[in-house]
Amino acid sequence: MTLFSRREAALALGAIAATTPAFARNRGIDWHALGADVKKEMAWAWANYREHAWGKDDFKPVSGGSKSFPLKDHHLGLSLIEAMDTLWVMGLDQEFVDALGWVKANADFDVDGEVSVFETEIRLVGGLLSAHHACGDPVLLARAKDLADRLLPAFDTPTGMPYRYVNLRTGAVRDPATNPAECGTHITELGTLSKLTGDPRYFNAAKRALVAMYDRRSKAGLLADKIDVRTGEWLSRRASIAPPCDSYYEYCWDGWQLFGDRDCKRMYDVLTAAILQHQVQHAGGHLWFVDVDFETGKTLSTEQDELASFYGGLLAQGGAGATGAAYTRAWAGVQQKYGILPEGYDYTTGKPTYVTNALRPELADAAFNHWLLDRRIEWRLLGRTHYLNMKRWNRTRYGYTDMADVVTKKQTDHCPGYWWSEQMKYYYLLFSDTKRFDYKDNYLSTEGNVFRGFRR
Numbered sequence: 001m002t003l004f005s006r007r008e009a010a011l012a013l014g015a016i017a018a019t020t021p022a023f024a025r026n027r028g029i030d031w032h033a034l035g036a037d038v039k040k041e042m043a044w045a046w047a048n049y050r051e052h053a054w055g056k057d058d059f060k061p062v063s064g065g066s067k068s069f070p071l072k073d074h075h076l077g078l079s080l081i082e083a084m085d086t087l088w089v090m091g092l093d094q095e096f097v098d099a100l101g102w103v104k105a106n107a108d109f110d111v112d113g114e115v116s117v118f119e120t121e122i123r124l125v126g127g128l129l130s131a132h133h134a135c136g137d138p139v140l141l142a143r144a145k146d147l148a149d150r151l152l153p154a155f156d157t158p159t160g161m162p163y164r165y166v167n168l169r170t171g172a173v174r175d176p177a178t179n180p181a182e183c184g185t186h187i188t189e190l191g192t193l194s195k196l197t198g199d200p201r202y203f204n205a206a207k208r209a210l211v212a213m214y215d216r217r218s219k220a221g222l223l224a225d226k227i228d229v230r231t232g233e234w235l236s237r238r239a240s241i242a243p244p245c246d247s248y249y250e251y252c253w254d255g256w257q258l259f260g261d262r263d264c265k266r267m268y269d270v271l272t273a274a275i276l277q278h279q280v281q282h283a284g285g286h287l288w289f290v291d292v293d294f295e296t297g298k299t300l301s302t303e304q305d306e307l308a309s310f311y312g313g314l315l316a317q318g319g320a321g322a323t324g325a326a327y328t329r330a331w332a333g334v335q336q337k338y339g340i341l342p343e344g345y346d347y348t349t350g351k352p353t354y355v356t357n358a359l360r361p362e363l364a365d366a367a368f369n370h371w372l373l374d375r376r377i378e379w380r381l382l383g384r385t386h387y388l389n390m391k392r393w394n395r396t397r398y399g400y401t402d403m404a405d406v407v408t409k410k411q412t413d414h415c416p417g418y419w420w421s422e423q424m425k426y427y428y429l430l431f432s433d434t435k436r437f438d439y440k441d442n443y444l445s446t447e448g449n450v451f452r453g454f455r456r
């Protein structure tokens with residue numbers, strides 16, 4: 001007696017063939033359930049922020065206190081503004097509406113205090129613009145414009161490279177000794193503002209700064225990490241992909257990705273070719289980037305900075321997928337070792353050089369960018385480990401906190417604003433397959449702010 005007819009058996013085999021690869025592809029993981037879990041954690045942390053620190057800048061999730069940033073003694077609503085587009089894309093709609101209400105009633109940048117031009121740009125101008133992209137409310141655009149107008153005096157220098165600090169009310173500037181990241185991480189925020197307002201001044205200021213830095217590259221094609229914005233003289237010799245240089249390279253690529261600006265693409269290509277030529281080293285089956293002298297290419301340091309772990313995703317975006325993946329895998333190995341990445345690590349000793357971790361999103365950022373490009377499960381798994389380890393070791397009474405020591409897993413009492421904008425969004429987008437996001441055509445800034453790709 002046969003249990004199945006030939007046709008039924010063929011159908012059953014077909015069904016197995018059709019379902020097994022999908023199951024194998026997913027490694028038996030319910031990714032959408034994981035996305036729902038990220039949303040639940042976001043909603044829980046948000047409710048606590050709302051109860052204990054509503055409208056404050058950085059939240060202290062152990063004590064329920066807060067800390068102002070980027071102003072010294074005055075809160076601008078940093079975490080709230082950073083969280084907005086993440087709330088929206090997760091479908092936490094009431095929370096988003098409440099935050100929008102706060103911005104309308106309370107966001108006021110007319111303060112006699114000094115801010116970092118870079119931090120204010122990427123977090124606050126960017127946060128307001130991505131929230132505007134999510135809902136289209138003109139007040140968000142007006143606030144972003146008002147704030148950007150207060151930053152613009154910093155760009156008024158002989159070279160076009162901005163001072164590091166500006167007073168939001170008086171426009172007084174301070175500290176001409178800048179670096180690639182602080183000089184060149186403006187074009188997507190200011191360019192978006194130009195696009196939305198029709199006023200080219202914003203884009204032009206940002207591009208002038210980007211080009212001014214590029215034009216001062218060495219014959220080897222490398223940038224050093226300190227420069228005087230008044231004279232354009234280099235003040236250091238160190239070339240690095242880590243801070244304070246990291247997002248300069250990101251924004252050369254991004255100027256191309258978001259606006260199709262060919263100069264930006266050319267700058268990215270030239271600088272990246274030099275980095276790949278002079279800074280790559282292989283050790284123990286892994287690929288790393290070392291710091292070198294920007295003229296001679298001589299190695300200065302093999303120490304690795306966790307903040308550079310985003311760079312593999314950028315390389316993949318720019319077309320160097322294999323090198324980018326190799327670098328991200330090197331960092332995945334460090335994550336395997338410590339659970340949470342130490343902020344400093346030396347591959348020659350195999351030991352951390354700094355044991356702290358300020359709730360950093362960079363490896364999740366890389367995983368998300370790789371996955372957007374090639375959809376390999378490896379990147380989803382990497383993001384999942386990053387998330388689950390964070391849940392295990394950074395979760396505390398009212399939310400998520402920095403780590404004082406990744407070896408002993410000692411926590412501190414501080415949640416940086418970018419946590420709301422970056423990793424929580426990367427995890428959710430990586431796992432949820434949400435319909436609110438266009439996975440094929442999108443743009444996320446260095447702070448995880450979405451300027452293209454939301455589907456209302």
Ligand code: DMJ
Nearest residue numbers: 247307360361418446447
């Ligand atoms: C974020 O503010 C941005 O990603 C920035 O470019 C550098 N890193 C921090 C988070 O670690």
